Amino acid sequence: MRYGHFDDHRREYVITRPDTPVPWINYLGTDGFFGIVSNTAGGYSWHRDARLRRLTRYRYNNVPSDTGGRYLYLRDDSTGEYWSPSWQPTRTALDSYECRHGMSYTTIDSAKDGILARTLYFVPPGETLEVWRLTLTNERAEPAEISVFSSVEFALWDAQDDATNYQRNYSTGEVEVENGVIYHKTEYRERRDHFAFFACSEPLAGFDTQREAFLGSYRGFDRPLAVERGHTSDSIAHGWSPHGAHHVRIALEPGATKEVIFLLGYWENPRDAKFAAPGIINKTLVKPVIERWLRPETVSAGFASLNAHWADLLDVLRVETPDDDTNRMVNIWNAYQCLVTFNMSRSVSSFETGVSRGMGFRDSCQDLLGSVQLAPKRGRQRILDLASTQFESGGAYHQYQPLTKTGNDAIGSGFNDDPLWLVLGVAAYLKETGDFSILDEVVPFSDSGAASMYGHLERSVRYTLDRIGPHGLPLIGRADWNDCLNLNCFSVTPGESFQTTQNIDGGVAESVFIAGLFTLAAKEFAAIAERCGKLDDADSYRASAEKMSAMVAEHGWDGEWFLRAYDHYGNPVGSARNAEGKIFVEPQGMCVMGGIGLNGGGNGSGSLAARMLTSVQERLATPHGIMLLQPAFTYYHVELGEISSYPPGYKENASVFCHTNPWLMIAAAMLGDGDTAFDYYRRINPSAREEISETHRCEPYVYAQMIAGRDAPTHGEAKNSWLTGTAAWNFVAITQWILGIRPELTGLRVEPVLPSSWPSYTATRQFRGARYEITVRRESGAATSYLVVDGQRVEGTLVPLMPAGETARVEVILPEG
Ligand code: BGC
Ligand code: NOJ
Numbered sequence: 001m002r003y004g005h006f007d008d009h010r011r012e013y014v015i016t017r018p019d020t021p022v023p024w025i026n027y028l029g030t031d032g033f034f035g036i037v038s039n040t041a042g043g044y045s046w047h048r049d050a051r052l053r054r055l056t057r058y059r060y061n062n063v064p065s066d067t068g069g070r071y072l073y074l075r076d077d078s079t080g081e082y083w084s085p086s087w088q089p090t091r092t093a094l095d096s097y098e099c100r101h102g103m104s105y106t107t108i109d110s111a112k113d114g115i116l117a118r119t120l121y122f123v124p125p126g127e128t129l130e131v132w133r134l135t136l137t138n139e140r141a142e143p144a145e146i147s148v149f150s151s152v153e154f155a156l157w158d159a160q161d162d163a164t165n166y167q168r169n170y171s172t173g174e175v176e177v178e179n180g181v182i183y184h185k186t187e188y189r190e191r192r193d194h195f196a197f198f199a200c201s202e203p204l205a206g207f208d209t210q211r212e213a214f215l216g217s218y219r220g221f222d223r224p225l226a227v228e229r230g231h232t233s234d235s236i237a238h239g240w241s242p243h244g245a246h247h248v249r250i251a252l253e254p255g256a257t258k259e260v261i262f263l264l265g266y267w268e269n270p271r272d273a274k275f276a277a278p279g280i281i282n283k284t285l286v287k288p289v290i291e292r293w294l295r296p297e298t299v300s301a302g303f304a305s306l307n308a309h310w311a312d313l314l315d316v317l318r319v320e321t322p323d324d325d326t327n328r329m330v331n332i333w334n335a336y337q338c339l340v341t342f343n344m345s346r347s348v349s350s351f352e353t354g355v356s357r358g359m360g361f362r363d364s365c366q367d368l369l370g371s372v373q374l375a376p377k378r379g380r381q382r383i384l385d386l387a388s389t390q391f392e393s394g395g396a397y398h399q400y401q402p403l404t405k406t407g408n409d410a411i412g413s414g415f416n417d418d419p420l421w422l423v424l425g426v427a428a429y430l431k432e433t434g435d436f437s438i439l440d441e442v443v444p445f446s447d448s449g450a451a452s453m454y455g456h457l458e459r460s461v462r463y464t465l466d467r468i469g470p471h472g473l474p475l476i477g478r479a480d481w482n483d484c485l486n487l488n489c490f491s492v493t494p495g496e497s498f499q500t501t502q503n504i505d506g507g508v509a510e511s512v513f514i515a516g517l518f519t520l521a522a523k524e525f526a527a528i529a530e531r532c533g534k535l536d537d538a539d540s541y542r543a544s545a546e547k548m549s550a551m552v553a554e555h556g557w558d559g560e561w562f563l564r565a566y567d568h569y570g571n572p573v574g575s576a577r578n579a580e581g582k583i584f585v586e587p588q589g590m591c592v593m594g595g596i597g598l599n600g601g602g603n604g605s606g607s608l609a610a611r612m613l614t615s616v617q618e619r620l621a622t623p624h625g626i627m628l629l630q631p632a633f634t635y636y637h638v639e640l641g642e643i644s645s646y647p648p649g650y651k652e653n654a655s656v657f658c659h660t661n662p663w664l665m666i667a668a669a670m671l672g673d674g675d676t677a678f679d680y681y682r683r684i685n686p687s688a689r690e691e692i693s694e695t696h697r698c699e700p701y702v703y704a705q706m707i708a709g710r711d712a713p714t715h716g717e718a719k720n721s722w723l724t725g726t727a728a729w730n731f732v733a734i735t736q737w738i739l740g741i742r743p744e745l746t747g748l749r750v751e752p753v754l755p756s757s758w759p760s761y762t763a764t765r766q767f768r769g770a771r772y773e774i775t776v777r778r779e780s781g782a783a784t785s786y787l788v789v790d791g792q793r794v795e796g797t798l799v800p801l802m803p804a805g806e807t808a809r810v811e812v813i814l815p816e817g
Contacts, residue, residue: 001694006687006701007100008324011310011332013701015099016367017041018087021697023066023350026101027340028130029123030309031378033266035070035130036348037106037121039099041086042066044155047128047194047266049403050347050354054159055184055196055266056152060353060595064088067220068153070121070264071134076113077249082227085110085117085134089221103310114140115252118499124293124302125309129265130196131299134261138252145251149227150262151199152244153211154184157339160355162234171243175209177234177283181290182209183245183281194268195281198244198384201261205249206232211241273420312372313339319739321761325687330735333687333701337727339368340702342382346723349401351705358408361386362481363725365421372432373743373766379429380438386422387443387456393466394419394459397446398478398499406447411499416467416477417514418461423521426457430528431743434768439532454532461525464518465544469510471566472551474518474569478502479641481586482628484652485511486641488568498642510566512556512574512587519545519552519594531745544562549596556665557597557608561615562587564629567639574629583619584629589663590614592670609671616664617676620765624707624716625656625684626664634710649712651718656707658684658726662733668735669716670751677738678755681730692716703727740812741765741774744798750812751785751797752776769804776812785814 003024004015015024023038028045035045043066044058058068071089075082081091086108088098096111103123116137123130138144156162156169176183180203184196208214208226213235216225218410224245226232250258267286276282292298319330345359346352346366364386372379389397389407396418397407407413415503430436439454451459467475476487478499486498491499522545529537556563564574564584574584589596592609593786600607620627633640646653659685668677682688684707692699698704698718705720736742740752741763748767758775787794788811794800802808 003693006328008328008332010102011289012102013098014098018097018099021694022099025350026106026346028104028106028121030104030125031343033128033130034343035123036740037070038066039101040088040109041071041119042069042088044068045130045264046354047541047549049357049401051159051192052157052401052403053266053299054155054157054162054354057155057162064744071151071221072119072132072134073149073151073224074117075116075147075149075227075230076115077147077230080230083112085119086152091222104306108323111139113428114138115146120303122303122306125664126144127265127293127302128267129263129289129293131293131302132262132264133299134260134262135257136250136252137257137774138254141254143251145249147222147354148248148250148260149232150198150200150244150246151214151221151224152264154186154196154242154244156186157192159353162790169210171239172222173237173239173255175237175242177207177209177236178283180204180207180246182207182246184242185245185281186242188274188281189279192344193271193274194266196288197263197265197267197286198246198247198295198458199263199290200248202248204246206234206247208232208235208240208245209243210235210237211243214243214245228410250393256474259296260297261294261296265290273750280746281816286432316373316766317385317741317763318734319761319763321739322758325682325685326734329685329687330731334727334731334734335374337702337722338367338450338731341723341727342367342371342375342378344723349720349722351720352723357411358399360399361389361396361418362398362415362421365425366725367643368425370430370731372428376433379436383426383429383438383453384441384443386425387453389446390419390422390456390459392445392449392459394463396422415480415483416464416475416501416511417480417517418516419463419785420521422460422523423457425522426453427528436532440529444709457525457528461522461541464474469508469566470570471555473510473512473555473566474514475507476514476565476768480511481517482513482643484642486643487565489641490638491641492638498645504568506568508570509568512552512563512565512591515548515552515556515592516562516587516590518594519548519596520590522548522737527745545594545724549594551595551607552591556587556591561612565640569639572639576701580631580633581617581629582631585616585620585626585660585664586628588616589660589667591668593663598670609667613664613671613673622656622710622715623683626661626680627654627659627709628652628657628660629654632709643786647712649709649715651706654711655709656684658703658706659724659729662726662729665733666737672753673740674753674755677733677753681734681738693731703730739763743767746798747801748772749797749800749813750774750776750787750810752812752814754814768801770802771807772799772802772810773807774812776814778816779813780816782815785812787812
């Protein structure tokens, strides 16, 4: 069953009923000012940091769900009847409803009793405000008298404090209202230089800034008193809960249309020019901005510029394959999600409150893999920010706060895989841009001293070499990629964080996953070193990678698949010898990506890699994707930690943890097995799962972190959508390994490994300033792959680099599959 459909031409997902299984959300904003918005206008806004600069409130885990948002109410003043044109929060039955989530904008259309309402929500590029443009049309035969009410509930900036510290917060709230603009200025009197504004293009019949005055005591957003009785009370908040509500009266002749613009924005004043009079905000700088954006022509132009921005970005790679689900994910939604994860890391979604974590080090490095082609300059800055949360040892804070760019002490460090991801992120940046100057940037360490980026990478790699365990494999530390495999934790205290508690570290627990990641990262770094002319470094890191591969072959292979780890007692984890958790997915993909076990019989058959792929197929693959491990843990294993704390089939305990699936797609592609690679790709492609939305439940246009595994009573149900490394890795798997368009340090490689049913596909790729028009096809006579570039035959699969500004026509000929 579906709740809508894709409109690929407009790059939108169209939701045709409001009661989706969970809120289906979208993101507003492209840089700096952001918001989430659900299909019923739920969500909130923030500037740069969802915890420290929160503009509006939202209540997670509330009933009804998705409470708090960018609400508008319409009231028929002739009858007193009122409704929400976005369905929530009044949930009045509508005659029609349609929500379109597009690239950084959302529209919600509805009709009730002949009154049509369309609201467009977006953040104009470069501005620190969001626009809500309401268009009302009277389709009745007679004139209509409509009251429009807006409503936002202001957060007192620090969202964590806002939700907990009532002793202070009920006294600090302050607002100003001037010329119909509501200014929220809590704490502006003291250390804050910023305030929020909420403006409306129409003359006001009234306003409210005190929440209870607008809602009425003991009432919710579904039944605001002001709306019910038809007028606000011009309340001014003194403490309690500052609110923003406008009231506008509109008379609409039959057939007439009226546009009303609301702006919700953030403004920072220079510290020495904060006040116009004692306690009164100096509005000289913000007023012209408000005036400009309240004009319909500015709004239209701003929306056009947002659309142009996205059209430009998505033009970097366009593919036309025989599969529609692939096309729309690669061309639209997967690319879009990659940029959203880049912007937000994992900090905000329907499942992340924006207060708890900040940006993940590993997560952000991985996000670069899928987004660097879309935002290379910002990618460069992100790399430098991440490196500055590294310690001199090469270790890194696991998370950092986007506003302050400093490491998050509460989570700390010691996730021993973290530093290696930086190498992959930088490698992706260099491959895309060829900008080796980044390696000379001097970046401070978060404890003391500084080093060039090259030096940071060296330390990242050395961090592993300095922490080798008894089998010659990397020590796991607090955890590796799987934050929930806590081999040194031994937690028996309820509520204790598995992420921060480390009760015992015998220096024994090792990770085969990190070994695989190390071989990959060390080879990437060796290639970088070589390009920099540091041949000794290159040799030495290649030798380390070789040695690590040998260690994995010797101590990290279980017979039919790669082992996962050795625990605190030196016992194997993820082995046929275990009763539960015999096989884990992560080392299977990662070791092969690191090049381990690829060589064997002809075309990879008989190799460790081919054997592990068979084991994955037999033991982990389900129609809903590849599970993280099997058999699921049925009880709590204190020596394994959080992973066994989840009920079987959920999260890290044997769900389809989607992030890991592309590693297997890549491994299959490396083995030349396009059918398996693409089959695994389709199993978790959200668009290909649209038909089973009642089972999948999350948005069909973006990846979710997990899909409940075979052991779960709700097998196939997705959770934790949007902010997941799945976005970046799937983008890499499909575009670079299956379609095979792969940036490398020396140029663009085109080396597809296609499913056998595909005769051909076409693509255009912008790369280092040039444009490549690619046609891939099979040719029965061809013995090996070759290219024809602008009519000239080129052996192999590396396309010669074109000068910037030029267009090359690349034909890729593959032998018949
Ligand atoms: C979650 C994990 C997540 C980790 C780090 C844990 O509580 O269960 O899935 O990886 O936090 O954010
Ligand atoms: C989510 C985290 O954000 C990511 O870093 C981690 O690798 C996975 N969980 C698996 O535990």
